[in-house]
Amino acid sequence: MKRTGTLGAMRCMLVRDLTLAVRRLSDVLTTLFFFVIVVSLFPLGVGPDLDVLRSIAPGVVWVAALLASMLALGRLYSSDYNDGTLEQLLVAPQPLSLLVLAKVAAHWLISGAPLVVLAPLLGMLLGMPADALQTLCWSLLLGTPVMSLIGAVGAALTLGLRGGNVLVALLVLPLYIPVLIFGAGAVEAGMSGLGADAHLSLLGALLLLALCCAPWAAAAALRISME
Amino acid sequence: MKRTGTLGAMRCMLVRDLTLAVRRLSDVLTTLFFFVIVVSLFPLGVGPDLDVLRSIAPGVVWVAALLASMLALGRLYSSDYNDGTLEQLLVAPQPLSLLVLAKVAAHWLISGAPLVVLAPLLGMLLGMPADALQTLCWSLLLGTPVMSLIGAVGAALTLGLRGGNVLVALLVLPLYIPVLIFGAGAVEAGMSGLGADAHLSLLGALLLLALCCAPWAAAAALRISME
Amino acid sequence: MSGINWFKYASPASFYPLAGRLVPWCGGITVILSLIGLYIGFFVAPTDFQQGEAYRIIFIHVPAAWMSMCIYVVMAGYAALGLIFNTRLSAMMATSLAPTGAMFTFLALWTGALWGKPMWGAWWVWDARLTSELILLFLYIGFMSLQASIDDPRRASRASALLALVGVVNVPIIYFSVKWWNTLHQGASIRFDAAPTMAATMLTAMLVMTLAFWAYTITVVLMRVRSEILERERHTDWVAETLEQGK
Amino acid sequence: MLEARDLAALRGDRRLFSGLDFAVEAGDLLQVAGHNGSGKTTLLRMLAGLIVPEQGMILWQGQPLRTQREDYARDLFYFGHLPGLKDEFNGVENLRFASELAGTLVTAGEAAGALARFGLEGFEDLPAKVLSQGQKRRVALARLLLSEARLWVLDEPFTALDVSAIDVLRAILQQHLVRGGMLVMTSHQDVAVTHSGRVKQLRLGR
Amino acid sequence: MLEARDLAALRGDRRLFSGLDFAVEAGDLLQVAGHNGSGKTTLLRMLAGLIVPEQGMILWQGQPLRTQREDYARDLFYFGHLPGLKDEFNGVENLRFASELAGTLVTAGEAAGALARFGLEGFEDLPAKVLSQGQKRRVALARLLLSEARLWVLDEPFTALDVSAIDVLRAILQQHLVRGGMLVMTSHQDVAVTHSGRVKQLRLGR
């Protein structure tokens, strides 16, 4: 039997979560379907006027992506918590924050990346022009990992609480708002001829900030929640 | 010790769930806040132009109410399922469908009724005129119970499945769409001077239909899920 | 080491009586300062040539808006102390600050809305500053509901402390929102790098009101922290003794 | 009388048991034994009507279960792996709500009495959430004292109980049998519930 | 060596225990006893570093726990009430992932061997979801065979096991002690783990 180091454990965590996702494929698909359905609810609720739709499209796609990735948060730790694996992670000899980082990476690959891929299609249906679609992709590519990272903290804080999935929404949404503003802002700026670069680089800065702070905060939150 | 009948058990169920809600008050409040937050995300994503906002307001409020009541579904059976109470309900000597009906009633009082009360306020912030606010209230008053009832079936079917809360969205959202169309349609018809009555009476018919079928279907779904 | 031993007051047992002695003083200061501030604001300050009398709402609105942000920072500071040094008192301070902070946030929103109607013709516009202030309210509410939904007080205060720290990023966003986006809302007129642009009496009234709000905050928070201490330390001997004496 | 005729359970590809025949009469204890995974829980859930048998049938008073679900439910007390307590309710509230939903109205005094019998005086006011594993099971088992069901189906009732609680439970089970109740149970712990000789053993597995 | 000095636990208003002092040395078994709700689980979770003690401290090799969390974790095997299995994984996968996250690389063969030792041949390919309560615990306990930790902290390891599994587990625990390992455990079942005489008893509660 061989000892493994931190990197090995992180890799193992990633592989494990991705394998689990493959076994529970319906989970991955449902986040996507949720995204599609929310976007397609809007024409139903707002009416089919394409000009109105085009003008609200960036906002709608972004809000839908935000809600979808928030909903997916419920699955980040809950199964590990319920079956006792999380307790085992806390007593594991690796830095918890790095394990959490690996977990979040897997979670983003499962629930964030598909959104980025699917968003242009939905944007197209709402009548967005081609170059705006590209900006949309970029903004989501930078924005969804930030949301996963922030969400990891919120989900850790509400772990095991009744009504956790609504509470997590309350905690996490206010922190998502800057992401939403810059993200939807980038697309709108692009559509109205102003450059989207300023917004995108702000999003990038948010991503860096979240990468540095969130795993650490999430690990601390997990220790508090499991006490 | 005295025997109780079906009505007694239904009353007991209602009282029990409402008492629980009072103990977990934060649950009730969080559904509400979720509703508020989702509505306030839109101006952020779409931009502050009040004319645009007013025109999409009925759709936005309705979509937000729909999402909030869908999220709340997660709590309908989950705690009873996890702690074994649901198993006990299945072996109880009362018709399961009526117990479920009582449960749904409690759930609506907790998570649907507050939405109805709060919706006019949000509509006002989005610039809706006063009589449209009234129609909004009526449409939600008829629509939210339908959503709770339909949701009870969906939640029962996905009980105990991993990723249940996303799966339930997938099952339930398509069924919510008629409610959304008639609900938001009623408000829009009211705002554009056409009468909202036709839409409202369709909503009423949906409510009756759901009242007759949903408890029975939910009970059957519960028996299947618990096998 | 000479002088006051500050660490002594970091223990709930010695802070409790100290807080008890401070409360009446701070309460008195609150009353006096608000009377002065309101007097200057409503009777001394001149009528604005553009906005008429309605502008006087500024004497509540601006101090309340300032307080809403300051209290959040102070609360996060206490939360950090509690989290890092595991001091019980700091956690209780953070808990007691939250409702007051939320109250001021609400006050700023409400007075702003009242003011917006005559000024912009709408109760509410979705501009960056207003929205970020709304987010601040949500952060306070999130803080309080997280705390309310955890039963174990120790876990509750540690979890919400972490949340408060994460939420601090929002404060600069509120403050700079007027700079970053051009919006309807007025920019900062009091800045550290430029002379104030408003009349001296207005400025005085606003500053006095701010001080009054601070005094109010301290009073209420001390009162709240006292009951918090009693509640969380009820199993200790000194609380039992204090309660005996109080009877 | 509870009867099983030619009962079989299939789980996945695995035939857990088949051709099971037994009858439990008033005053009888049916002790279901077997190694881990031999199908004890599956059998008990079938008897409670939670699983529909693959083959064979279960009769209550000579009638098949599915024709009389509600009457049967009135006579049945089923206790599975989960205690069925609400975290937010204290012991008394938990007992009262659970009993009322199961069809019996119980006063606060009766509930407190039942808890006391299980050694939980002083814990009545604590929400179930803060109770230890064993205390939770005690609260759940206290429902036995408030039940008028004739057939008790208990899946490992002694789990997590300490010695004194096991004694209390054994006495309650004995009393139920003496009064002419029926009892079907499993247990990996070797607890002699009764010496009356009306004990039937059912061994599942190889 | 594991040492506790003046340890106290407070839960709500209730003082579960206080002034607890003990030391566990190589080859020692510390058996924590006490009635339901006396604080055994709480103590074990403290020893695992999951709960920060209200008062007092825990030392490992003479150093306080919090200064050496990761080194201590390498020496610790903690087994709580929950088995920590993924429903979707089969036994071998569960064992391999769990061990690797705990810092030991395990081959499929080794994992299958450990399962076989616990009498689970033929069940290796079943997802944990379909296993019975006892089988799940067997899979989880098989991790003991793959662990190189010196200190084992086990909370009611015998729960839900049938007689043959109890024998296997007892043998494994004995071997661990003979090899100089340390063991802290609770159990309501009366299982004599070792006769070496190096057994310390710790009674919590009145």
Ligand code: HEM
């Ligand atoms: C609900 C609506 C409103 C909200 C949430 C709000 C929020 C705020 C906040 C957070 C500040 C403090 C910012 C700082 O110190 O830089 C502030 C200051 C101020 N607000 Fe508002 N406000 C609202 C409506 C209004 C309206 C309608 C007016 C008048 C047209 C107004 C005029 C001012 C002024 C003059 C200041 C002082 C700026 C300074 O001197 O620094 N506000 N407001």
Ligand SMILES: Nc1ncnc2c1ncn2[C@@H]1O[C@H](COP(=O)(O)OP(=O)(O)OP(=O)(O)O)[C@@H](O)[C@H]1O
């Ligand atoms: N889908 C399936 N495929 C194969 N086997 C299955 C499936 N579902 C359940 N099983 C088997 O059915 C059995 C379940 O038995 P049950 O839970 O009734 O056991 P038990 O006698 O109560 O055991 P224990 O003493 O551990 O509680 C297990 O052996 C399990 O492997």
Ligand SMILES: Nc1ncnc2c1ncn2[C@@H]1O[C@H](COP(=O)(O)OP(=O)(O)OP(=O)(O)O)[C@@H](O)[C@H]1O
């Ligand atoms: N918030 C609280 N208020 C009051 N008492 C509490 C609180 N939280 C926990 N307790 C008490 O702490 C004890 C928990 O003990 P623990 O789970 O460690 O018991 P145990 O010895 O493992 O019992 P068992 O044998 O039943 O597993 C219980 O008596 C419980 O009532």
Ligand SMILES: [Mg+2]
């Ligand atoms: Mg079983």
Ligand SMILES: [Mg+2]
């Ligand atoms: Mg225990």
